[in-house]
Amino acid sequence: MRATCLTPVALLATILTFGCAKSKPNDYVTRAELRELLAAPGADSELAFAAERQGDLARLASATFVAPATAPTSAPQASAMADQYTQRLSDALRAVDQSLDVCANNIANAETTAFKASHAVRNDAGSIDFQFDHSQGSLTNTNRPLDVAISGIGFFRVKILASQGDGFGYTRNGNFFVNNEGQLVLGMGDGYKLDPPITVPPGTTEISISESGDVQVLEPGKEDKTQVGRLQLALFINAEGLHLLGGSIFIPTQASGIAMLKSPSGGGTGTIMQGFLESSNVDLGREYIRVRFLTNWRNAILRAIDAGR
Numbered sequence: 682m683r684a685t686c687l688t689p690v691a692l693l694a695t696i697l698t699f700g701c702a703k704s705k706p707n708d709y710v711t712r713a714e715l716r717e718l719l720a721a722p723g724a725d726s727e728l729a730f731a732a733e734r735q736g737d738l739a740r741l742a743s744a745t746f747v748a749p750a751t752a753p754t755s756a757p758q759a760s761a762m763a764d765q766y767t768q769r770l771s772d773a774l775r776a777v778d779q780s781l782d783v784c785a786n787n788i789a790n791a792e793t794t795a796f797k798a799s800h801a802v803r804n805d806a807g808s809i810d811f812q813f814d815h816s817q818g819s820l821t822n823t824n825r826p827l828d829v830a831i832s833g834i835g836f837f838r839v840k841i842l843a844s845q846g847d848g849f850g851y852t853r854n855g856n857f858f859v860n861n862e863g864q865l866v867l868g869m870g871d872g873y874k875l876d877p878p879i880t881v882p883p884g885t886t887e888i889s890i891s892e893s894g895d896v897q898v899l900e901p902g903k904e905d906k907t908q909v910g911r912l913q914l915a916l917f918i919n920a921e922g923l924h925l926l927g928g929s930i931f932i933p934t935q936a937s938g939i940a941m942l943k944s945p946s947g948g949g950t951g952t953i954m955q956g957f958l959e960s961s962n963v964d965l966g967r968e969y970i971r972v973r974f975l976t977n978w979r980n981a982i983l984r985a986i987d988a989g990r
Contacts, residue, residue, distance in 0.1 A: 776801075777979045783811055784972045787963045795853035795929040796961035798968075815920045818853075818962035820954060826888045827865070829855035830959045833951010835914030836931070838940065839866075839873035846924075846932030849876060851915050851940060853959050854929045865896075869928055879910035892952040894945040914950035915940040 780801050790796040797813045804810045820830045831837070836851035856868040857875065865879045866872035879896055881888065887899035887906070894912035899905075917923065922936025933940055945953045 774979065777975050779811070781972065781975050781979075784968050784975070787968050788965065788972075791961050791963040791965055791968075793929065793961050794856055795959045796963065797853075797925075797929070798961070798963045812921050813923065813925065814962060815923075816962055818960040820957045821960050822956060823958055824956050826890070826955060827857045827859070828956055828958045829857065829890055829912070830954040830957035831855065831914065831945075831951045832954050833914075833945075833949070834920070835916055835943070835945070835950035836920075836940075837867075838876045838913065838915050838942065839930070840876050841873060841926070841930070841932075845926060847939075849940070850926055850930040850932055851917075851923065852929045852931065856958060869930075873930070875912075877910065877913055879912070881909060882907075890953055890955040892946055892954070894953050912945060912953055913942045914945050915942055916948065916950055917941070 783799050783801065787798045795818065797815055799811045799813045802810055802812045815834070817832070817834075820832065831853060836853060837855060839850050839852060841848065841850040850873060852867065854867060854869065857865045858868045858872065859881050860866045860872055860874075863880045863883060865875040865881065867875065881898055882900050884901045885898040886901060889897050889906065890912065891897075894914070895908055896910045896912065897906040897908045900907060917933065917940060918938035919936055922934050922938070923931035924934050924937075926932050941948075943950045945951060
């Protein structure tokens with residue numbers, strides 16, 4: 682039975698106060714608990730996790746308009762409670778919308794070279810952050826000599842604007858080209874120059890790149906290849922703390938720590954695979970599950986709200 686002392690807004694907002702895996706219908710749900718229910722499913726056991734939360738949602742919706750035993754007895758108290766509940770509802774829906782935006786961005790970049798998917802995680806304060814998944818995507822054979830992939834956890838370093846981060850960007854995208862100055866550049870944007878720089882002599886007829894990053898070229902009139910440089914890979918103490926600059930370019934933050942440059946095949950960076958590119962690590966099946974799950978959550982909450990108007 683509805684409490685007549687509550688305002689309509691307070692009645693609508695009681696959706697956030699009952700039923701969420703609680704044994705007593707009048708127990709209040711904390712904001713952290715609410716965010717836990719509405720967060721996007723984690724990386725493991727999405728289906729089981731989603732089913733459990735759908736059960737929580739059903740209990741939540743069924744108890745939407747049950748008044749608490751300690752319902753306010755005055756209009757000011759009811760108004761204050763309404764404001765509190767409305768803020769919780771707003772935060773919850775915002776969390777759902779943010780999660781849906783992240784899913785949409787992941788899906789849109791499923792074919793982007795070396796793109797890293799992101800997902801919702803709860804921080805120590807109980808609120809939602811979004812974190813990149815830096816697990817390796819599958820390696821696709823392109824047979825192009827200047828396409829190189831990293832089998833491991835390192836990053837290529839390229840020169841970007843001095844005002845951005847430390848002036849260097851870090852990427853898993855190894856789609857390189859030779860610019861008009863003979864320098865190796867990344868095939869995105871205006872062509873970010875590889876660092877340390879590698880210059881290919883004019884007229885080069887063959888380029889080979891070893892697993893350890895040695896770049897050798899065959900020049901006209903020569904029988905033997907000449908080494909013109911060595912690829913270096915960057916490591917971070919906490920790659921999840923990197924900030925996405927755009928596309929597949931990241932810049933370091935205080936959370937990621939500074940870049941540590943090492944030679945491939947040494948120091949745990951990984952090895953170089955010539956003629957391959959790393960695909961996006963977006964799992965489309967998982968993302969569609971998340972979208973369906975989050976959309977159902979949002980629609981069910983809105984239907985419960987509309988039923989009380």
